[in-house]
Amino acid sequence: MQKNNENILRRGRLGSSTKKEVMNYMTSLSFDKEIFESDIFCDIAHTKMLMEQNIILEEDGIKIINELKKIYNNGMDCLNLDPSLDDIHMVIESELIKNLGEDVAGRMHTGRSRNDEVATDLRMALRDKILTILKLLINMQKNILNLAKEHKETLTIGYTHLQHAQPITFGHHLLSYASPMERDILRLIDTYKRVNICPLGSGAFATTGFNINRNATKELLGFDSVIENSMDGVASRDFILETMANLSILGTNLSKICEEMVLFSSCEFGTIDLANEYTSTSSIMPQKKNPDVAEIARAKLSTINGNLVTVLTILKALPNTYNRDLQEISPHLWDSVYTTIDTLKIIDGMISTIKVNADRMEELAEKNYSTATELADTLVRECNIPFRTAHGIVGEVVRLSIENNKNMNEVIRDVLDKFNLKLNDSKIEKALTPMENVKIRKVIGGPAPEEVERAINSYCSRIENYEKEVNEKIEKIEIIKNNLLNL
Ligand code: ARG
Numbered sequence: 352m353q354k355n356n357e358n359i360l361r362r363g364r365l366g367s368s369t370k371k372e373v374m375n376y377m378t379s380l381s382f383d384k385e386i387f388e389s390d391i392f393c394d395i396a397h398t399k400m401l402m403e404q405n406i407i408l409e410e411d412g413i414k415i416i417n418e419l420k421k422i423y424n425n426g427m428d429c430l431n432l433d434p435s436l437d438d439i440h441m442v443i444e445s446e447l448i449k450n451l452g453e454d455v456a457g458r459m460h461t462g463r464s465r466n467d468e469v470a471t472d473l474r475m476a477l478r479d480k481i482l483t484i485l486k487l488l489i490n491m492q493k494n495i496l497n498l499a500k501e502h503k504e505t506l507t508i509g510y511t512h513l514q515h516a517q518p519i520t521f522g523h524h525l526l527s528y529a530s531p532m533e534r535d536i537l538r539l540i541d542t543y544k545r546v547n548i549c550p551l552g553s554g555a556f557a558t559t560g561f562n563i564n565r566n567a568t569k570e571l572l573g574f575d576s577v578i579e580n581s582m583d584g585v586a587s588r589d590f591i592l593e594t595m596a597n598l599s600i601l602g603t604n605l606s607k608i609c610e611e612m613v614l615f616s617s618c619e620f621g622t623i624d625l626a627n628e629y630t631s632t633s634s635i636m637p638q639k640k641n642p643d644v645a646e647i648a649r650a651k652l653s654t655i656n657g658n659l660v661t662v663l664t665i666l667k668a669l670p671n672t673y674n675r676d677l678q679e680i681s682p683h684l685w686d687s688v689y690t691t692i693d694t695l696k697i698i699d700g701m702i703s704t705i706k707v708n709a710d711r712m713e714e715l716a717e718k719n720y721s722t723a724t725e726l727a728d729t730l731v732r733e734c735n736i737p738f739r740t741a742h743g744i745v746g747e748v749v750r751l752s753i754e755n756n757k758n759m760n761e762v763i764r765d766v767l768d769k770f771n772l773k774l775n776d777s778k779i780e781k782a783l784t785p786m787e788n789v790k791i792r793k794v795i796g797g798p799a800p801e802e803v804e805r806a807i808n809s810y811c812s813r814i815e816n817y818e819k820e821v822n823e824k825i826e827k828i829e830i831i832k833n834n835l836l837n838l
Contacts, residue, residue, distance in 0.1 A: 499522040623705045
């Protein structure tokens with residue numbers, strides 16, 4: 352039987368020897384708080400299965416499950432978080448043994464290892480977080496779509512190479528945020544399938560000779576299926592890599608939005624104003640309103656890439672099966688997860704509160720010969736000349752305009768005469784009017800208000816489906832958690 356303060360993990364093989372600084376160095380307890388809840392659920396499900404399979408006595412199982420529920424309700428802080436116990440799995444088992452005695456509680460770990468346990472816990476904790484991130488993404492997507500609807504007729508300039516290119520609308524620009532964000536949503540929904548598979552029952556790596564029922568624990572814990580190979584069950588962390596890679600891609604997409612918030616709110620662009628809450632000022636320059644929030648977000652998102660590279664490097668040359676290196680992945684995973692959650696909330700708030708300077712947008716929309724492409728297209732349509740020819744002619748119009756400091760409509764007549772081309776004034780006028788440029792671009796994905804409206808509706812209906820799918824997953828998990836706590 353356990354003596355007071357005896358180390359249940361080390362007492363046998365290692366004669367309870369510990370060195371404090373080594374134990375502090377090795378423990379995962381500081382980040383095991385992320386899997387505390389999942390670990391209890393995992394313990395409850397495993398114990399229930401052991402009872403049902405007659406591997407342990409029902410009366411022992413019931414005592415263990417009741418004690419686990421108490422530990423769950425009291426929370427992790429009430430436990431003796433002794434680093435010489437390594438981790439949360441041993442802390443919980445030690446607490447059970449302290450309260451129920453080893454003859455009862457010492458039976459819980461039958462047919463199981465911390466290796467399959469931690470792999471199961473991580474998958475359960477991560478699936479919750481993926482669903483949280485998905486909810487935030489869906490929310491932000493809806494806000495962007497609403498804003499796009501408001502601005503489907505707000506004329507502005509579009510850029511290539513950060514140079515004025517062609518007129519668009521701000522609504523169309525906002526859909527360029529919504530489009531990759533939809534793929535971010537789809538990627539995470541897809542990754543969820545590979546996270547939500549159950550390694551429990553893999554044991555240390557070679558399963559167990561006890562007649563355990565892997566399908567029963569898989570069902571109790573709300574997994575979609577079991578991992579078929581027990582070595583893979585304990586050794587693989589590609590579900591984490593995949594999630595972190597998706598977060599890196601999402602972070603890259605979000606970072607680009609931050610960059611544009613910084614640019615567009617500058618005096619040179621001046622197309623948007625950030626709400627005061629999402630800005631800072633200078634300690635010396637009293638006039639300043641700085642886009643610090645977008646800048647901090649842009650920088651924080653970079654740490655997600657660093658974490659991904661760290662985890663790739665930890666994993667890349669590990670031999671089968673479990674190696675303690677795997678423990679060191681966890682803090683990087685959770686850091687990426689929380690950075691994503693916090694940053695998504697902040698960016699959503701920042702975008703939802705921008706003030707759009709429609710006058711400035713309109714002013715820029717007609718600057719710098721932005722309608723030259725449409726003028727060339729008009730020549731193709733009206734004069735039946737090849738596009739390449741029209742491109743050269745309009746290029747000359749632009750060059751003469753710049754040289755003589757004039758608008759295109761002031762020099763175009765001379766150029767058309769030179770090339771013996773006829774085009775009536777109303778056609779020229781239409782080609783040079785930014786909003787007409789936008790309206791005519793009504794092919795799929797184009798900036799024409801009617802096409803932006805169609806696209807918004809189609810994004811909205813798809814987002815409803817994703818939301819339904821995510822809510823169903825959340826409900827299923829809530830049900831299994833409730834069931835486990837009511838066993
Ligand atoms: N704390 C460990 C981790 O996070 C749990 C598994 C420990 N297993 C072992 N064989 N030492 O990976």
